[in-house]
Amino acid sequence: MAINWYPGHMVTARKEAAEALRSIDVVIEVLDARVPRSSCNPEFEALRRHNQRPALKLLNKADVADPARTQAWLAHYNAQPGVRAIALSAKKRADVARIPAEALTLAPTRTTRIKPLRMMILGIPNVGKSTLMNSLLGRRLADVGDEPAITKHVTRYELGPTMSLVDTPGMMWKGVAQDIALKLAATHSIGRNAYDDASVAFELGRLLLADYPGLLSARYGALPAGPDAPALDGPGLIAAIATRRALVVRGGGPDLERAASLLLKEFRDGTLGAITLERP
Numbered sequence: 093m094a095i096n097w098y099p100g101h102m103v104t105a106r107k108e109a110a111e112a113l114r115s116i117d118v119v120i121e122v123l124d125a126r127v128p129r130s131s132c133n134p135e136f137e138a139l140r141r142h143n144q145r146p147a148l149k150l151l152n153k154a155d156v157a158d159p160a161r162t163q164a165w166l167a168h169y170n171a172q173p174g175v176r177a178i179a180l181s182a183k184k185r186a187d188v189a190r191i192p193a194e195a196l197t198l199a200p201t202r203t204t205r206i207k208p209l210r211m212m213i214l215g216i217p218n219v220g221k222s223t224l225m226n227s228l229l230g231r232r233l234a235d236v237g238d239e240p241a242i243t244k245h246v247t248r249y250e251l252g253p254t255m256s257l258v259d260t261p262g263m264m265w266k267g268v269a270q271d272i273a274l275k276l277a278a279t280h281s282i283g284r285n286a287y288d289d290a291s292v293a294f295e296l297g298r299l300l301l302a303d304y305p306g307l308l309s310a311r312y313g314a315l316p317a318g319p320d321a322p323a324l325d326g327p328g329l330i331a332a333i334a335t336r337r338a339l340v341v342r343g344g345g346p347d348l349e350r351a352a353s354l355l356l357k358e359f360r361d362g363t364l365g366a367i368t369l370e371r372p
């Protein structure tokens with residue numbers, strides 16, 4: 093089943109964001125540190141380059157990402173012209189407090205009431221844009237939630253006399269490649285109605301078996317290992333989780349649906365450990 097998810101409000105949001113970008117000094121692009129490549133919307137990049145605006149790329153949710161890989165991604169993005177990248181957790185006020193100063197290094201002349209620093213937050217759904225906004229404002233003005241597409245409108249907030257910030261709805265792009273769509277479904281940036289948990293968990297399982305077998309064993313019990321052990325694939329892993337957690341369907345077979353949902357939940361909330369699904 094191909095994953096296609098592009099709700100109508102994103103079409104409007106994209107037009108409004110393109111319009112707003114003309115009077116913006118710095119783009120704050122929020123990425124998900126667990127998927128720093130897949131969470132990068134290529135349309136934002138094109139728009140930003142066309143308007144020649146610098147970007148502060150934030151690898152958010154660093155608290156649930158693999159620290160070594162986060163460092164590699166920071167080096168990757170910091171090597172790009174007009175880009176500064178930092179890793180953080182939007183829920184931590186001390187992390188977020190660094191952002192205004194970091195943004196100012198990209199637009200050093202924007203420090204007065206007449207020439208305030210105008211920033212806009214861009215990102216795909218559910219990466220933590222509104223959480224970041226609230227932490228910056230020190231108040232819960234923007235709605236947040238653990239579902240994609242919570243924010244539906246472009247909204248401007250004042251951060252004081254010399255700074256403003258525009259929050260935008262999370263935006264996807266058309267024709268997302270399926271390997272990217274599966275990862276974005278795993279991190280919950282794609283609406284639940286656009287995929288089934290089993291297909292997404294099979295792919296997530298495959299990636300985790302390749303890169304984080306130790307974390308899987310620590311959580312769900314030892315996996316078959318050694319030269320004679322049968323190689324486990326994504327569906328095999330989900331079946332093993334179902335067996336170990338005694339998740340069975342009526343009739344006695346492993347309940348793959350529930351095991352798939354369990355793996356997704358424990359990956360998303362960080363219970364499985366600090367994981368990053370991509371390398372630069």
Ligand SMILES: Nc1nc2c(ncn2[C@@H]2O[C@H](COP(=O)(O)OP(=O)(O)OP(=O)(O)O)[C@@H](O)[C@H]2O)c(=O)[nH]1
Nearest residue numbers: 181182218219220221222223236237241242243262
């Ligand atoms: N672990 C972790 N969770 C975070 C972090 N920042 C945000 N979240 C969670 O991610 C979910 C989405 O947060 P939002 O701020 O609503 O995300 P958004 O990017 O505004 O989403 P849309 O408006 O739907 O595009 C919420 O459950 C947040 O609590 C973070 O740094 N670490």
Ligand SMILES: [Mg+2]
Nearest residue numbers: 221222242243
């Ligand atoms: Mg939001």
